[in-house]
Amino acid sequence: MKHFFLASILASAIALPAAAADYSIMAPAAPGGGWDQTARTMQTALQTEKISSKVQVMNVPGAGGTIGIAQFASQQKGNPNQLMVGGYVMVGAILTNKSPVTLKDVTPIARLTGEYEVIVVPAASEIKTVADLVAKLKANPGSVSWGGGSAGGTDHILVGLLAKAGGVDPTKINYIAFSGGGEALAAILGGQVTAGVSSYGEFEGQIKAGTLRVLAISSDKKVEGISAPTLKESGYDVVLQNWRMVAAAPGLSAEQKAAVTADVEKLAKSKTWQDNLKTKGWIDTYLSGPEFEAQLAKDIASTETILKDIGLVK
């Protein structure tokens, strides 16, 4: 009895956000995914580096982050202690879900990390290069099944961009959406789909073990330690990075925004953060201020175009 109540009080104290937190970070996704990991890594780094004495992480899962951003924009207005993690996937989800709340309704602070996408086939596949794959796609777009993460996400967008660059109608691609790169991996390894698309980290172990062959990586230049050519080198002008960012609440004063930006910069430059990037295989893509805002606007515009091309956004 006593234990039960004690437990409940203890647990509810942990479960509900405490009011005294220096920063509270919202991960607009369920525990375990990329945004949640980013938020929790930020929590560790902010506390270890003593940038903030107490940091809370709160999960508001759903719909590619559009549920979280809607809640964040409406409930945290003017609160300088609130942060939210977001990223490229959120840009796509806002467009596909026709979310009334967009990144314009929060205060984007900085881009933090990024991961490149790779295109893979099982080691036993007869397809050796991206050119082979695109040739097959041209002959019969439906016969190439692509396994990747959720519809309209980064993986899907990359396939659309590649099809377009290869002269194939992007609405004809046979993209099989799985709930994540992991579940897609099983389908790729099992030979259920022709090719797979996801961030490099999801496939890294399999690539190193030789069970998957990388056809190409979506980076601008060749990446150290990855033998595959870039899509550009393979003759398709496609560069794509799945980046993650941090935003603050809407309605902040210029001083408040500057203070948050300074804290995030300290975080991004800190040893704890840098060490964590290495263990997690994330690329440091720190960018803030007007440069970040310009890049963000560019990314949103190009995403809208490709989603329209694929036929996901009317």
Next chain:
Amino acid sequence: MSTFDFLLQGLASAMMPMNLLYALIGVTLGTLVGVLPGIGPATTVALLLPVTYQLDATGSLIMFAGIYYGGMYGGSTTSILLNTPGESASIVTALEGNKMARAGRGGPALATAAIGSFVAGLIATLALAFVAPLVVKIALSFGPRENFALMVLAFITVSSAFGNSALRGLTSLFIGLALSLVGIDQLTGQNRLSFGVPDLLDGIEVTTMAVAMFAIGETLFIAAQGAQAPDKIEAIKGSVWMTANDWSRSWKAWLRGTVIGFPIGAMPAGGAEIGTFLSYATEKKLTKHPEEFGNGAIEGVAGPEAANNASAAGTLVPLLTLGLPTSATAAIMLAGFQQYGLQPGPLLFATNPQLVWGLIASLLIANLMLLILNLPLVGLWVKLLTIPKPWLYAGILVFATLGTIGANPSVFELGMLLVFGLVAYVMRVMDFPIAPVIVGLILGPLAEQHLRRALAISQGDITTLFQSPIAAVLLALAAIALILPLILRLRGRGNVLTQMAASED
């Protein structure tokens, strides 16, 4: 070093007094947070993961394993005592377990859950250690069409296992299926039945639904009966321990649950709760006491609980060998592993044998610790039911609400909790079974997605569903499960009628 040496070495380091203490702390914390209704092991582990960061790699792995098992067991405890499953995998446990608890047999129900979890965890962890590479090979041969065939089999066996009226059971199942359509369609990213409500975009949360259907519906039902309600709750009747009869009915169910749960957990398509459904259906088919099902049959707790734990160990197969997290809990474990410098994947067993075997040894120790901690506490837990009814149900209402808000802080979620609570109340009054709604909600989207993926891959050719040997066998089994009872009933009708007539006097 051979596999066995690594395991022994891992066990030896896990047995050090300090590490045993960490295991105890982990199990205790996990159980304490896990008992909150609506908070399942995934949330428990996410909340408590930072606690383990302060320790060295071995210590933190051990505490982590303890939290994981503790969280799972805590969830079962509230399912049994308060009818508030914290995650989809303990829904079936609530079904028979709560009936047992209300008949004064909460002690044996908790005990069979604890011992069953231990037995299943032990066998499944050992299986993980020795046959993981083989299992993962089989699991990978399950593509969309094979998974779809498995879902069809699950639908048919499970829907016949709930309730006494097929029509009422199917009605409930279809309510669940209809609700499962709400939200963004995963394959095309388009909205379905969300009526412009952003909170509905992600569909209806299974745990919110489960807590609403079981805890809120039940509370309303009891409250509506007022003072006239027969005081059905008997806190303790007979021994709080399992009797010889309980043991003999439980052990086979534990083993069957383990055999069903482990391979299903190892499937890379997710849905660990399917093992618990199948185990429940199996126990109901095989039992010598069919009349007790629905009224608190101990097999109905023992089997699914074992299946739940075995499938939890099963999810570690794709996680450790492929780096594939197939459940929310597994995804958090992956984050935890990275913290300790483990990079799950095909090379893990080769590059980091000490840590892997350390983890497996930790799981074994945590499993044992859980049993040691919880068996003596069973007597204490069941006293919970001696609280006067108004207080008890008020408490259930408070904790169910707290758990839901804690997991998903949104007003809309709370509204759904109450609305579906009311729906469950009406269903109870009209005598419709509750569980098939949840089954439909879980299995519906899985079946739909696998079917559509299979058809997309084959470019619309329906015969693809029967072309794989595994899928064909599973579908054939499903057909037998559907047709055989009908034939038996037709042929046996004469006999049964004569018997009934004979026993009339």
